[in-house]
Amino acid sequence: MDSFDPALVAVRSAHFIGGRYVAGAAALDVARPSDGVVYADLPIADAELVDRAVEDAWHAFKTSDWARCAPRERARVMRRWAELIEADVETLARLESVGSTRPIRDAAQWDVPFTAEGIRFYSEFADKVGGEVAATRPDHLGMIVAEPYGVIGAIAPWNFPLVMASWKIAPALAAGNAVVLKPSELTPFSTLRLAELAIEAGVPAGIFNVVQGDGRTTGDALVRHPKIAKVTFTGSSKTGAAIMSACAETGTKPCTLELGGKSPQIVFADAPDLDLVARRVAGAITGNAGQVCVAGSRLIVERSAAPRLIDGIGAVFQALKAGHTWAPGTTLSPIISAGQAQRIDGIVARTVQQGAQIATGGGRIAVEGEGAFYAPTILTDVTTESEAVREEVFGPVLTVQTFDDEDEALALASHEKYGLASGVHTSDLSRALRAMRSLEAGTVWINRYGRTSDFVIPTGGYKQSGLGKDLGRHAFEANLRFKSVLIDLNQGA
Numbered sequence: 315m316d317s318f319d320p321a322l323v324a325v326r327s328a329h330f331i332g333g334r335y336v337a338g339a340a341a342l343d344v345a346r347p348s349d350g351v352v353y354a355d356l357p358i359a360d361a362e363l364v365d366r367a368v369e370d371a372w373h374a375f376k377t378s379d380w381a382r383c384a385p386r387e388r389a390r391v392m393r394r395w396a397e398l399i400e401a402d403v404e405t406l407a408r409l410e411s412v413g414s415t416r417p418i419r420d421a422a423q424w425d426v427p428f429t430a431e432g433i434r435f436y437s438e439f440a441d442k443v444g445g446e447v448a449a450t451r452p453d454h455l456g457m458i459v460a461e462p463y464g465v466i467g468a469i470a471p472w473n474f475p476l477v478m479a480s481w482k483i484a485p486a487l488a489a490g491n492a493v494v495l496k497p498s499e500l501t502p503f504s505t506l507r508l509a510e511l512a513i514e515a516g517v518p519a520g521i522f523n524v525v526q527g528d529g530r531t532t533g534d535a536l537v538r539h540p541k542i543a544k545v546t547f548t549g550s551s552k553t554g555a556a557i558m559s560a561c562a563e564t565g566t567k568p569c570t571l572e573l574g575g576k577s578p579q580i581v582f583a584d585a586p587d588l589d590l591v592a593r594r595v596a597g598a599i600t601g602n603a604g605q606v607c608v609a610g611s612r613l614i615v616e617r618s619a620a621p622r623l624i625d626g627i628g629a630v631f632q633a634l635k636a637g638h639t640w641a642p643g644t645t646l647s648p649i650i651s652a653g654q655a656q657r658i659d660g661i662v663a664r665t666v667q668q669g670a671q672i673a674t675g676g677g678r679i680a681v682e683g684e685g686a687f688y689a690p691t692i693l694t695d696v697t698t699e700s701e702a703v704r705e706e707v708f709g710p711v712l713t714v715q716t717f718d719d720e721d722e723a724l725a726l727a728s729h730e731k732y733g734l735a736s737g738v739h740t741s742d743l744s745r746a747l748r749a750m751r752s753l754e755a756g757t758v759w760i761n762r763y764g765r766t767s768d769f770v771i772p773t774g775g776y777k778q779s780g781l782g783k784d785l786g787r788h789a790f791e792a793n794l795r796f797k798s799v800l801i802d803l804n805q806g807a
């Protein structure tokens with residue numbers, strides 16, 4: 315996709331409730347991460363408006379043809395929705411790219427098609443899971459009936475606004491639920507277009523709603539609403555804990571939490587191709603400028619391979635081109651805000667004070683405008699106590715720790731708090747599988763790092779990285795509740 319003028323991208327600053335846009339008073343400035351220009355303002359939905367959205371969703375759930383239609387019909391509408399999203403790629407990719415950290419090429423080639431395909435993937439489940447017949451005694455019939463929850467409250471982060479939201483929305487809708495989504499206040503607009511296209515595809519009004527606002531006001535009101543039957547959240551571990559506690563306080567609501575990470579990439583000296591591994595390790599910490607939940611932020615490398623690997627990673631870092639998201643040549647994304655760039659810099663500076671060395675990077679990069687860009691950074695001479703090793707940086711900062719044997723590698727890989735993802739690079743299959751068994755992480759990648767388009771593989775964290783799964787059959791089933799039915803067949807016998 316060609317470069318474009320961000321000033322010409324029109325946004326609708328509103329909520330989307332009951333099948334139409336609902337205006338609200340301007341309350342928050344929304345800035346473009348690439349150059350810091352405030353390009354729109356955002357209304358904040360207060361508890362009253364959140365109540366209206368949830369009530370509308372509840373009404374649509376109870377009365378529309380969504381939960382009550384033949385599930386194949388629901389699947390057909392969702393497939394149509396996916397087609398409309400694909401056909402709208404130019405508009406959606408530009409909206410995404412202007413307002414977030416996603417370069418236009420990635421938004422057009424990955425974020426938008428991946429969102430559409432995720433919706434298609436979940437449409438295929440709509441008529442595949444109805445429940446079970448139980449193996450009861452022969453004079454009884456037992457059934458376990460799958461039913462949607464009702465209204466699901468979905469809360470999304472800013473790092474991949476469309477994709478992260480779609481992982482919440484698609485399985486919930488395919489299972490017959492209604493959804494009220496709150497996107498991040500930093501990236502609020504692209505999901506409104508999704509909602510508009512849902513209506514065009516035939517999703518009944520009120521089944522998919524978007525409320526805008528910050529976490530403290532809008533997010534909290536959504537989680538606590540008595541008619542929200544389940545919450546599905548992606549964001550930081552700190553917010554996830556607050557949401558879990560609000561769910562407990564307001565009716566022991568179930569919640570799915572996809573949270574932060576501090577994921578290790580373990581490289582043994584016998585890895586098949588160290589140059590290829592260097593490219594993979596570099597890609598795993600520089601994609602979206604490290605603003606990825608599963609970013610491979612801790613390199614744990616066998617001592618003998620460390621110098622060559624660090625050189626190789628440094629070379630990849632040097633070749634990246636920081637730039638505006640609307641320039642097709644950009645390969646290094648901006649940081650979401652100046653405040654976040656400052657936070658990254660603070661962690662790097664304190665880690666250096668704690669004894670770390672900067673092998674490459676370690677500071678801001680100047681790009682035209684007021685956007686915040688951070689140089690891909692390698693920190694060596696760190697320990698498990700270093701701040702950059704302990705805390706999620708959410709930026710392009712890779713720490714390096716070396717080991718001499720397998721036990722030491724696995725001990726270093728274990729993190730006191732997080733267990734989201736991990737990578738192991740080795741030619742020794744038994745060692746890879748031993749590591750897989752030992753790693754306390756929701757995902758283990760062997761001789762690769764990162765997801766493919768295999769939606770069937772779920773994602774989710776161990777420890778403080780989360781609860782439950784996005785993607786896969788698991789995420790679909792998590793949007794259903796199961797009713798046990800037991801029938802006595804002796805009547806009239």
Ligand code: NAD
Nearest residue numbers: 470471472497498528529533534549550553572573574607
């Ligand atoms: P965040 O926790 O600050 O915000 C996430 C969302 O929660 C936003 O929409 C925000 O407005 C809302 N929110 C904030 N406080 C709230 C409250 N008290 N009640 C209800 N909602 C509230 O996270 P972020 O900065 O947007 O995203 C980055 C974080 O997300 C990182 O920690 C990253 O690892 C994590 N993340 C995890 C995954 C995963 O799949 N595990 C994927 C992407 C991002």
